[in-house]
Amino acid sequence: MDNLRILxxxxxxxxxxxxxxxxxxxxxxxxxxxxxxxxxxxxxxHAITMFQPLRAKATEVPGAEAAYAIxxxxxxxxxxxxxxxxxxxxxxxxxxxNRGANLGTDVLxxxxxxxxxxxxxxxxxxIAFSLAEVAAPDFKPxxxxxxxxxxxxxxxxxxxxxxxxxxxxxxxxxxxGIKVTTLGHIRYNNPILEREDPWGGTYYWLAGQVPENNxxxxxxxxxxxxxxxxxxxxxxxLTDYRLxxxxxxxxxxLPKNGGR
Amino acid sequence: MDNLRILxxxxxxxxxxxxxxxxxxxxxxxxxxxxxxxxxxxxxxHAITMFQPLRAKATEVPGAEAAYAIxxxxxxxxxxxxxxxxxxxxxxxxxxxNRGANLGTDVLxxxxxxxxxxxxxxxxxxIAFSLAEVAAPDFKPxxxxxxxxxxxxxxxxxxxxxxxxxxxxxxxxxxxGIKVTTLGHIRYNNPILEREDPWGGTYYWLAGQVPENNxxxxxxxxxxxxxxxxxxxxxxxLTDYRLxxxxxxxxxxLPKNGGR
Numbered sequence: 001m002d003n004l005r006i007l008x009x010x011x012x013x014x015x016x017x018x019x020x021x022x023x024x025x026x027x028x029x030x031x032x033x034x035x036x037x038x039x040x041x042x043x044x045x046h047a048i049t050m051f052q053p054l055r056a057k058a059t060e061v062p063g064a065e066a067a068y069a070i071x072x073x074x075x076x077x078x079x080x081x082x083x084x085x086x087x088x089x090x091x092x093x094x095x096x097x098n099r100g101a102n103l104g105t106d107v108l109x110x111x112x113x114x115x116x117x118x119x120x121x122x123x124x125x126x127i128a129f130s131l132a133e134v135a136a137p138d139f140k141p142x143x144x145x146x147x148x149x150x151x152x153x154x155x156x157x158x159x160x161x162x163x164x165x166x167x168x169x170x171x172x173x174x175x176x177g178i179k180v181t182t183l184g185h186i187r188y189n190n191p192i193l194e195r196e197d198p199w200g201g202t203y204y205w206l207a208g209q210v211p212e213n214n215x216x217x218x219x220x221x222x223x224x225x226x227x228x229x230x231x232x233x234x235x236x237x238l239t240d241y242r243l244x245x246x247x248x249x250x251x252x253x254l255p256k257n258g259g260r
Numbered sequence: 261m262d263n264l265r266i267l268x269x270x271x272x273x274x275x276x277x278x279x280x281x282x283x284x285x286x287x288x289x290x291x292x293x294x295x296x297x298x299x300x301x302x303x304x305x306h307a308i309t310m311f312q313p314l315r316a317k318a319t320e321v322p323g324a325e326a327a328y329a330i331x332x333x334x335x336x337x338x339x340x341x342x343x344x345x346x347x348x349x350x351x352x353x354x355x356x357x358n359r360g361a362n363l364g365t366d367v368l369x370x371x372x373x374x375x376x377x378x379x380x381x382x383x384x385x386x387i388a389f390s391l392a393e394v395a396a397p398d399f400k401p402x403x404x405x406x407x408x409x410x411x412x413x414x415x416x417x418x419x420x421x422x423x424x425x426x427x428x429x430x431x432x433x434x435x436x437g438i439k440v441t442t443l444g445h446i447r448y449n450n451p452i453l454e455r456e457d458p459w460g461g462t463y464y465w466l467a468g469q470v471p472e473n474n475x476x477x478x479x480x481x482x483x484x485x486x487x488x489x490x491x492x493x494x495x496x497x498l499t500d501y502r503l504x505x506x507x508x509x510x511x512x513x514l515p516k517n518g519g520r
Binding site: 153194201238 | 302303304306307308309310311313314316335336339340343344367369374377381382405408409413416418422423424437440442443447451452454455462463464465466478489491492493495497498499500501502503504506507508510513514515
C-alpha cells in the first residue's frame with residue numbers, strides 16, 4: 001500500500017476534526033494529499049462555482065504531503081485537485097469523515113458524497129465516510145475503521161464509475177457488523193419551521209425529523225438505525241431506464257409550426 | 261386542463277425571461293403558482309439552505325395567480341412551495357426555461373433539474389425545460405413548445421418518481437423531432453483556467469469545452485448536437501444495484517477491536 005496516493009477532501013472544511021483524524025490515520029498506509037474547502041460547506045450538494053474565480057491556499061495538515069484550502073465547494077475542490085493541483089498523482093479519493101450521516105436520498109444534498117461522486121465522474125475510484133453523530137462525534141475510532149476498510153477494499157476490484165458510500169453509527173454503540181445496503185427514500189416530518197422576526201416578518205427554517213421505523217432491510221437508513229456500518233455502492237447515471245420504452249411509445253411529435 | 265395547477269420554478273431567478281415566458285404561456289392552460297430564487301442560482305446543484313433562515317417575498321409575475329421570490333436555492337424553493345406556501349395546491353412542477361442546456365452528467369450541477377428532482381422526491385410529477393443557447397436565447401417559441409408538450413404528456417401516465425428532463429436546441433435551427441434519450445457522460449477538455457491577479461496571486465476558473473463527436477445515439481448530448489429536442493426520464497435513486505452482489509461477496513468484517 002506504500003505507493004498508494006490518496007486525495008482527502010470533505011465538506012466540513014479543512015480544519016474539521018473528521019478530516020484531520022482521517023488524514024493522520026491514512027498517512028500510515030499511503031501518501032495523502034488534501035484539497036478541502038476553506039470553510040464549512042455542508043448541504044451544498046453538487047454545487048460548483050462557475051461565476052467566481054477560485055483560490056487555492058497552500059497550507060499544512062498533519063500527516064499530509066501537501067494540502068490546499070480552497071475557496072469553493074467540495075466538488076470544486078476535487079475538480080481543482082484532479083485537473084490542476086495534483087494531476088496524475090491520485091489513485092483514490094476519500095471524502096470525510098463527515099460530521100453527521102449521509103444516507104438515502106439525502107446524499108443528493110451532501111457535499112461529502114458529491115465530492116466523492118465528482119472524483120468518480122473524473123474517472124477515479126472514491127469512498128465517502130460519514131459518522132452518524134452530530135452532537136459529540138468521536139472521529140478517532142472511525143478513522144481507524146476507515147483505514148482498515150480501505151486496506152481491505154483496495155485489494156478488491158470494483159468499477160471506476162462506482163462510489164462506495166460508508167456510514168458508521170456513533171461509537172457509543174456496539175457495532176454489529178457491515179451491511180451492503182441500498183439508498184433509502186427519506187421523507188421528513190414537519191420539514192419547514194415558520195417563525196416571526198422582531199419586526200413581524202416571517203422566515204423559515206428547513207428542518208424536520210426523519211420518521212423512524214419506516215425503513216427496512218436492505219436500506220442504509222435501516223442499517224444505521226440497527227447498529228450496522230452501512231456500505232452503499234453509488235453511481236452517477238440518473239437516467240430512468242425503466243421508462244425509455246414507455247415514453248418512446250408516446251410517439252411525441254413537434255407541433256406543426258415546429259415549435260415556433 | 262383548466263383545473264391543472266402548476267408550480268413554476270427555475271434557477272436563473274424570478275426575473276429571468278425564461279421563467280416569465282413559461283408562466284405566461286402555461287397560464288393559458290393552467291393555474292400557475294411561482295416560487296423561484298430571488299436572484300440567479302445557477303450551478304447550485306441540489307444545494308439546500310440549512311444554516312440560514314429563508315425569506316419568501318410575495319411578488320407578481322404576469323400570468324401567475326401567486327408568486328414568491330425566495331432567498332434560497334432552487335431546491336429550497338420547491339421544498340418551501342410544496343410544504344408551506346402552496347400546500348396541496350400543486351399537481352405538476354415545471355422548472356425552467358433554463359438559459360443553457362442541462363444535459364448528461366451536468367444535470368448533477370443543475371439547479372433547474374435539482375428543483376424538479378426535489379419535487380419528484382416530494383411525490384409530485386415534474387418536468388424541466390432548458391434551451392441549449394446561452395448567448396441569444398429566444399424563449400417565446402420554446403415556451404409555446406413547452407405548453408404543447410405538457411398538454412400532450414399530461415394525458416399520459418408516468419411514475420411519480422420520474423422527472424422528465426427536456427432540452428431544446430436553439431430556435432435558429434430547424435428542429436428535427438423529439439428523441440427519448442439517456443444522459444451522456446460529459447468530460448470537459450481544459451476544465452480549469454489558471455490566471456494571475458495584479459498582485460501575482462494565482463486564481464482559477466472552472467471552464468472547459470465539451471468535446472464534440474464523442475456522443476452517440478441515444479445520448480441526450482447527441483440529440484441536441486443533431487437538432488432534436490431531447491427528453492430524458494430521470495430518477496433519484498443513485499444506488500448502483502449492479503454492485504450489490506459483488507460487494508456482498510467481499511464479506512467485509514469489522515476489525516477485531518470493533519472499529520475502536
